Amino acid sequence: MTALTPALEDFLDAHVVGVVATAPQGARPRQSVVYYVREGDRLLISSVADRAKVRDVEASGWASLCVMAPVRPFPSATFSGRAEVLRQGIGPATAAVAQRVMQAAEPPEPQSDEALAAVGRVIIAITIERVSAVSHLEQ
């Protein structure tokens, strides 16, 4: 276990996807691949409100994201901590994630919370409280 360092921040910023794990109440952990963007010590993930992972985060207040470089020896680390589902002021974060999905030079124009709510979009925000399983990475 370690803390978030500039080297780990650079690693997060150099990659765009990770495997998020959530902890359903009374059930097994759930994993899926998501795009993310880092904002300070938070990882922001764009999702839609009816996804199981969104429900899990709302119920448990926790999530973890494992990020891996796609080349050998597959440097990787797992970032975890308290998590929440945001619906207010999420236009810029949603646009920042969309930019990474689309590989655009600039983020798209942020949408209003109302427009995003109409299509069910939310942001899962993980505050990095713990870094674990650090492998083949400077810390």
Add this chain to the structure above:
Amino acid sequence: MTALTPALEDFLDAHVVGVVATAPQGARPRQSVVYYVREGDRLLISSVADRAKVRDVEASGWASLCVMAPVRPFPSATFSGRAEVLRQGIGPATAAVAQRVMQAAEPPEPQSDEALAAVGRVIIAITIERVSAVSHLEQ
């Protein structure tokens, strides 16, 4: 949720690493990157006995592995089911995982269970009972 299909078997065989999640008793899920090899409907992971994930599997009898192709659009799926820690007859599986780690044309000569026990090596075997979060993949 879906079943293991030939297309998903091919996907598993075409990749060498994934993110394993385990469920510690009374604690948050744990994630780390591991090499694996598929044997029928089982995923075999080489590990060492004092790792937290090994203890988790012994206590919970469950694990999941999320595998992602390293190129856009990042095809991925999560394979989960009952899991156990093997210590008997693990020479060939340990050699098969080592071959994938080393990118060798042939697996190394399998070691005896006694030799592997002396260095603490075990195999985590996940029986694929559930395939979920299938994304950008034929099923």
